[in-house]
Amino acid sequence: MLPPGEDIHYVFPVTLVRSGGVANYMIVVTGRSITVLATKVFSRYEPAAVWATYPRHTRLGPVRFGAGPTIELGGTVFEVDDEYVAVVGAADAEAFAPGDLPKDPLPDL
Template sequence: MPVSAAIRERCRALLRPGEDIRYVFPAVSLGPPHTAPFLVVVTDRSITLFSTKMFTRNEPSGVWATYPRRTRLGPVEHRGSPTIELGGTVYEVDDEYIAVVAAADAEAFSPGDLPRDPLPDL
């Protein structure tokens, strides 16, 4: 299920001014010392990892880490469930976000492979 517009706006408020959100998806860190929920926000300038509030996994509470936009999210590994590695930590993502990870990487590393937007004015 896509991240809601309200959550995107909360993320936008925590980003640097002028950053344009391209993709947002939830992820769970897988280890040591414990699992924790995060939101991965891909903008035109960076990849920002937001920690989330304790009882609302999809609401950002602050910036955990920021990476350059040219950081690869994929390839998605399948270790029982889909995972990505970012900054030396492995994160689990839901199956429905595998395409989002691939699209974010394609936009940064091979933009010619992306299809044209069929409704660019929306």
């Protein structure tokens, strides 16, 4: 579903806000783009189709906290599980403040 040659840097699941938890997506961050994948109806972790694609210089954050952490991407608000909030921050830091990231301890993996 991603263009050939794209290396995945980050992947995390999100849910469309106000969908009652039934509209699930995955956000895939590569070196060149941010892709939102729609998932299969009964599997939150199995992609079905590309829903939207954005240039890599698009910010995912800031994460807003309310009833649950949310991000806005392309005018659409998605809920992010608490455990993936750090992934959103890391993806933005990689694109906008790479000097803030720690050095990769295992760069050959």
